[in-house]
Amino acid sequence: MLLEAIDVTKTFGALTVVNEVSVSIEKGDILGLIGPNGAGKSTFFNCLTGDLMPTSGRVILNGEDVSMMTPEQRAVRGLARSFQVPQTFETMSVLENVMIGAFLRTSDPAKARRRAYEVLDLVGLADVASAVAGSLGTPGRKRLEIARALATDPEILLLDEAMAGLTATEVRHAIELVRKIHQTGMTLVIVEHIMEVIISLAQQVIVFHQGHQIAHGTPQEVTRDPAVVTAYLGKRAAATAARGFAGDQS
Amino acid sequence: MSMSLLQVLIGGLLLGAVYALFSSGLTLIWGMMNVVNFAHGDFVMIAMYVAFMVWKLLGGGPFMAMPVAAMMLATLGIIVYFSLVRHVMKGPMLAQILGTFGLALLLRYGIFWTFGANFQSLPENLVGGTYDLWGIRIQASRLLAGSLAIVLTIALHLMLTRTSLGSKMLAVAEDSTAAELMGIRPDRMQAIAWGLAAGLTGIAGALIATFFYISPTVGETLAIIAFVTVSLGGFGSITGALVAGLLIGVIESLSGYLIGAVYKDIVVYTIFIAVLWFRPQGLMGKN
Amino acid sequence: MKRSVWLLLILALVVIYPLVFTTPFLQRLGALVLLYAIAASAWNIVGGYAGQVSVGHVVFFGCGAYASMAFFTHFGWPPIAAVPVGMMASVGIAALIGVPTLRLSGHYFSMATIAVAELARLIVTNVEALGAAVGLSGPVIPRTVFDLSFTSALPYYYLFLAVLLGVLGLTYWMENSRIGFYLRAIKDNERAARSLGVQAGRYKLYAYMISAGLTSIAGTLYATMYGFVDPESGLGILTSVKILIMAALGGAGLLFGPLVGAAILVPLEEVSNNLLGGKGAGLTFVVYGAIIMIIARFYPSGLLKLLLDRLAAAKPAPSDKKVRDVA
Numbered sequence: 094m095l096l097e098a099i100d101v102t103k104t105f106g107a108l109t110v111v112n113e114v115s116v117s118i119e120k121g122d123i124l125g126l127i128g129p130n131g132a133g134k135s136t137f138f139n140c141l142t143g144d145l146m147p148t149s150g151r152v153i154l155n156g157e158d159v160s161m162m163t164p165e166q167r168a169v170r171g172l173a174r175s176f177q178v179p180q181t182f183e184t185m186s187v188l189e190n191v192m193i194g195a196f197l198r199t200s201d202p203a204k205a206r207r208r209a210y211e212v213l214d215l216v217g218l219a220d221v222a223s224a225v226a227g228s229l230g231t232p233g234r235k236r237l238e239i240a241r242a243l244a245t246d247p248e249i250l251l252l253d254e255a256m257a258g259l260t261a262t263e264v265r266h267a268i269e270l271v272r273k274i275h276q277t278g279m280t281l282v283i284v285e286h287i288m289e290v291i292i293s294l295a296q297q298v299i300v301f302h303q304g305h306q307i308a309h310g311t312p313q314e315v316t317r318d319p320a321v322v323t324a325y326l327g328k329r330a331a332a333t334a335a336r337g338f339a340g341d342q343s
Numbered sequence: 344m345s346m347s348l349l350q351v352l353i354g355g356l357l358l359g360a361v362y363a364l365f366s367s368g369l370t371l372i373w374g375m376m377n378v379v380n381f382a383h384g385d386f387v388m389i390a391m392y393v394a395f396m397v398w399k400l401l402g403g404g405p406f407m408a409m410p411v412a413a414m415m416l417a418t419l420g421i422i423v424y425f426s427l428v429r430h431v432m433k434g435p436m437l438a439q440i441l442g443t444f445g446l447a448l449l450l451r452y453g454i455f456w457t458f459g460a461n462f463q464s465l466p467e468n469l470v471g472g473t474y475d476l477w478g479i480r481i482q483a484s485r486l487l488a489g490s491l492a493i494v495l496t497i498a499l500h501l502m503l504t505r506t507s508l509g510s511k512m513l514a515v516a517e518d519s520t521a522a523e524l525m526g527i528r529p530d531r532m533q534a535i536a537w538g539l540a541a542g543l544t545g546i547a548g549a550l551i552a553t554f555f556y557i558s559p560t561v562g563e564t565l566a567i568i569a570f571v572t573v574s575l576g577g578f579g580s581i582t583g584a585l586v587a588g589l590l591i592g593v594i595e596s597l598s599g600y601l602i603g604a605v606y607k608d609i610v611v612y613t614i615f616i617a618v619l620w621f622r623p624q625g626l627m628g629k630n
Numbered sequence: 631m632k633r634s635v636w637l638l639l640i641l642a643l644v645v646i647y648p649l650v651f652t653t654p655f656l657q658r659l660g661a662l663v664l665l666y667a668i669a670a671s672a673w674n675i676v677g678g679y680a681g682q683v684s685v686g687h688v689v690f691f692g693c694g695a696y697a698s699m700a701f702f703t704h705f706g707w708p709p710i711a712a713v714p715v716g717m718m719a720s721v722g723i724a725a726l727i728g729v730p731t732l733r734l735s736g737h738y739f740s741m742a743t744i745a746v747a748e749l750a751r752l753i754v755t756n757v758e759a760l761g762a763a764v765g766l767s768g769p770v771i772p773r774t775v776f777d778l779s780f781t782s783a784l785p786y787y788y789l790f791l792a793v794l795l796g797v798l799g800l801t802y803w804m805e806n807s808r809i810g811f812y813l814r815a816i817k818d819n820e821r822a823a824r825s826l827g828v829q830a831g832r833y834k835l836y837a838y839m840i841s842a843g844l845t846s847i848a849g850t851l852y853a854t855m856y857g858f859v860d861p862e863s864g865l866g867i868l869t870s871v872k873i874l875i876m877a878a879l880g881g882a883g884l885l886f887g888p889l890v891g892a893a894i895l896v897p898l899e900e901v902s903n904n905l906l907g908g909k910g911a912g913l914t915f916v917v918y919g920a921i922i923m924i925i926a927r928f929y930p931s932g933l934l935k936l937l938l939d940r941l942a943a944a945k946p947a948p949s950d951k952k953v954r955d956v957a
Contacts (some may be wrong), residue, residue, distance in 0.1 A: 168827030170653050180822035197827040199810045208798045245826055335770070379737040381685070431926050435817075436736040437882055440683040441874075445922030448871060448915055456912035472666035565869065567748060570790040605756055612749040619742055620730045 094153075095280050096141070096249055098170070101150035103136050105167055110136045112304040113150065118249070123281045125291040125312070128301030129325060135177075135253070138284050143167045143176045155228045155248070166198060173244055173247035174342070177254045177284075179234035181241070184229035190226050190237055194244030209244055215277075216240045216270060232263045236270065249280040256290050268293055292316070300324070346478045352593060353479060357489025359592015360585075363566070364492035364548035366572035367499055367584040368540025374579020375516040375536050378432055378439060382423075384566025386541055387452055390548020391557045392417055395463050397549075398458035405487065405553050406468045412545035420541025424534045427461040447562065455559040463557040471554050488550035493585075495546065499539075500581040512536060516579065566606065571615040577625030586626060639879070647701075648787045657783040663896045666849055670876040670888030671695035671797045672844035675883075677874065678882030679801075679810065680837035682732065683740045686747030687873050692721040692865035694849025696754065699766035699859050704759070709768050709854050711722040716846040724842035725835070732838065733831040751865035765860025767855060778854040786855050793851065797844055801885055804840075813837055817883075834953040845873075861872040868915070872899075875918055878925050880941045881932030 096118040103111040111133040118124050126134040139145040141152055143164035152160045159167050164174075173194075182190050191209035192202070199205055213219040216236050221229070226237060235255055241249055252271070256264050264287065271294055275281060286292050291298055292312040300308040300315055302324040308315045315321055369383045380386075393415055394408035401407065423446060431442040435446075471483030503509035512523040512532045519529040572591055576583030591611060598610040618625070650658045669691060676682050694716035698709035727746050731739040754760045772779035780786060804810045815823040816830045824830055853859050863869070875893050881887025902914045929936055 164825045165827050165829050170827060174825055176822070176825070180819050180825075182818040185814060189814075191830070193811060193823065194809060194826045196808045202807060202811070205811075206806070241826065243934050244643065270790065373737070377735070377737075377793070379741065425924060431930075434930055436681055437677065437683050437878065438926045440685065440736070440740050441878060441922050441930070442926035444685055445919045445924075445926060449923065450919075450920030451918060452912045452915035456916060519743055546754075563748070567741075567745050570745065572739070574741070609749060609752050610743050615745045616726070616742065616749075619734075619738060623730065623734055623738060 094118070095122075095152075095154040095155060096282070098141065099139060099151045099153065099175050101140050101147045101152065103133075104148045111140065111147075111165070111302050114215040114299070114301075114306045115142055116148075116299055117308075118280060118282065118291075120248070121273060121275075121278065122290070122297065123283065123291055123295050124293030125298040126282065126284045126301065127286070127288075127291055127298060128248050128313075131246065131303075132301035132303040132324075134284050134301040138251065138253060138282070140211070140284065143170065150220070162301060168245055171246075171248035172246050172251065173242035174251040175238040175253055175255055177257060179231070179236050179238050181210060181226040181234050184225070184237075186231070186245070187237055188213065191240050191244045196242040197245045212240045212244045215243070215273070222244070231258050232267070237258070239270070239274070243279075247279070250274065250280065251282045253283075253284050254286065256287050259305050264290065274303075288316070346446070348600070349598045350479045350481070353503075354485065355590070355593035355596025356589055357481070357485045357492075358596065359495070359589040360489040360492035361547055361551055361573055361588075362568055362592055363496050363585045363588025364575035365495050365544045366569045366576070366588055367581045368543040369569045369582045370576060370579055370581060371499075371512075372502075372537055372540050375512060375518075375571060376428075376432055376533050378428060379443070379487065379570075380540070381440065381443040381566065382450060382562075383540075383544065383569050385444075385450040385545040385562035386419070386448045386553065387565050388417055388454065388557075388559065389419070390545040391552040391555075392454060392463075392560065393501040393545070393555050394549040394552035395465060398469070405484075405549050408517070408539050408549040408552070411547050412549040413542040414522035414545070416545030416548075417542035419536040420537040420539075422535050424537035424539075428537065429530065429533070430481070431516075445470060447566070451559050451562055458559065460559065464555075465552055472542055482554055485552075487618040488553065490549065491550060495543065496581065496588075498544070500585070503581065508535070546613065567612060569617070571611055573625075574615065575618050575625050583625055635779050636919075642888075644791065645664060645910070648784055650894065654783060657787060659897060659900060661783045661790055661855065663789040663892050664787065665848060666788060666872065666896055667889045667892040668794050668797055668851070669848035669873045670880070670892055671794065671801060672786075672841050672848060672944060673846070674884075674888050675801060675804070675872045676834075676838045676841035676876045677807070678877060678884070678887065679813045679817075681738060681883075682834055682838060683874075684743045684838070684870075685874060686743030686745070686867075686870055687845055688865055688867065688869040689723060689743075689747040689750045691852070691869055692747075692750060692754070692859070693717075693719040693874070694796055694846035694851075695853040695859040695864040696760055696766065696823065696849075697846075698853045699768055699849045700760060702768050703761075703766050708774065708778070710776060710778055711914050713847060713850050717843040720842040720846035722841045724839045728835045728838045732834040744870075747865065747867065747870060751861050754865060755861045756800070756838055761860065763861060765858060765864070768857040770857070779857060783855075786851075789806075790851060793847060793937035797847075798889075800840075809833060809836060814849075827879065831835050863928050869916060871915070871922075875922055875925075878930075878931075879921060879932060881934035882930075884932065884934050884938075887932050887934045891932070896932075905944035 094117050098114060098116050100113045100115055101111060102113050114137055116124065126138060128134045133164060134144065140147045143162055146161055151158055152302065154167065154170055154172055154240055157170065159170065189210050191203045191212050193209040195205040210219065216239060217235055218240060220311045229237060239255065255265055268290060283294060295312055298310065298312050298315045299306050307324060308318045308321045365387050373379055378451055390412040393412040397408040397411055398405045427442050431438040431614055474481050474483060474486065499503055505514055511527045514527055515529045515532040568591065572584055572587045576587035594614065595607045595611050599607040647660055673684065673687050676684055697712040697716035697719060701707040702709050703711040722747065727742050735775035736825045755763050760766065769777045769779050812828050812833045815828060816833060833941050875889040879895065880889065880891025899914055906913055
């Protein structure tokens, strides 16, 4: 088991935002986390990445308890993430951005540069390598973030709403990229709003609602689950779902 | 407890209250906009000179000097906010720190150039004489300063927590974007905070001038005392600044009494370093 | 390439400067510019590259100056021999300040640097062995050339130039190695850097410690040239101010920024001191204060950056492909 969350709970004062959520992720899995806004999925995600420490419960990476470890410490141990609002190094070039990631595994600038080029090739940004990160549009920045995280040579990549703000075409390209990354053997955890993305990519899905995990299964199972439909769309839609439906819905 | 020790303690508390008064402005600004005013000590110094001039030109004592100094410093604070702070707040740390640091130099050497390096002082009997309460001698000036300082610091705390203006300011401190969405203007609140903090240094300076020497360089020591007080008290906490200020005042007095006047600054600065090492969130802060 | 031609040209000019301008005043002025350029370049490593604003940097300067004068006064050593001791003391103090504060917000660090510098000054003023308020002196009559006690400013000029080149070389190497990249990333977006495994606190501390050690060398050199140090010259806040303003005016975070700043401000101060006399010293610092505020408000990147940006804008637009939105 690569990454495991055991009864992770996060409270802020009297407010419980994440309530005893557990999941196991095997190498090569793609796990999707979905749920309405405020459902707790981002908070749970941040407990996995180290931006937040769980109030109780544990996060285990490759058998090691990383619950109280900082993001830097988790990065060294093979956990990488992208941010919902891209946090690229605006004043540095695309290549240099990725080099920062590569420097985790080597102190030699030449090696870091080579590794950075490899990753830029993979994500399709090689021809803008010398452009300043601040000059890219949002899709470019998101792609750069992913490249930068990949350069740290992670075992598991956590993507925080990587598709938010993209057009339909851009989303399709992004899905292709994620698949490509997955094919290199990467394990992925994806937080998403867009159903299409989750259904195309995820093998297992956890649905969050008010801090609880209300469904856990394949995308198909989860989208038909009445509890899920209720949470998202209300009781009337759940009744419709009970009568059966097929296909996309957002 | 011996009388002289008690006297030292009380003297320390009174002085500490004044430390709390001017430090509370610093912690307010820090809490509201994450800016540390490196010129804060020099604001107090300017107020001391204002008090001196009020006496020299108008013959007035602290009750005339306090409002004058408070108004002048408050105006200075607001001008500084609009012309400098508002811009550098959004920029790199270098610009932020250099901004108020440069102001400190400007004020300090402006005064040095105008008045010279010599110490000035207000006449000793400007505020009554020395009281003798059950064997403890307290200067009237220090008694006035200390009691007024405590009252004003508590008043500041109450203003922030009980009035609508105060809650608007706290809202901006908490989350300026959210506050803006609620119809509060962060800009205006921050300017008021600067004016208020500076005004308080005005009052503090006018009070200190009644019992302490006045020179261009006092700002530097006072700035460090303010830093120690806000660090010990906790970022953004007025009550923390009050407790810390009193504590620092007492420790400083005791050190002067027990080890020697020369060493009291050394003790205070060493406490600062200890706070940074062992409890940077301060007594009441929650970093 | 064009850039290295320019640099070689400037280096050549700097090298022949004291041979062309042979009056003692101008030679000494040149030596002072180089000395302050060393200190400002050292500050630049932590203040410019790492973005941590030290306003108490004089404490490291003082370590170097006092170590050298103390070692001569108490053991008869040539002052320069105390360089390692000054450096070790500086690095130790940097750790004392940096370890707790560099993981907190930048304000704590800056406040701590002032407090420690003032603390050092107060302590030294009260320690007889370090000269108390009077200070310590170096060799009055040089015993060997290693005492570095010259009557002419010329040897100092070249000594300082050699050290400056060393400091700039070290900075350049650092710029292009992992620590340099990491510092830029931390300055740009610390949260993102940490998500990539960068231990921000540690790298800022390294930068601070390196900066401290190099500043200490400047302090020792200062003491050898003046043959004297006291709490005001060796540990006073004005030296912190000068170092900082030279780096910031010229361009914090740029390799040659501090040199530009020193080349402007050192002659300026000499001129204003000569023109205005004693009380004029106050006016000089009023002007410094105003300059610092103007830099902070309008040109935080410094004059050199301003110049480089103007030059870049004047060049024709590069012909390589436009950055297109990549999906």
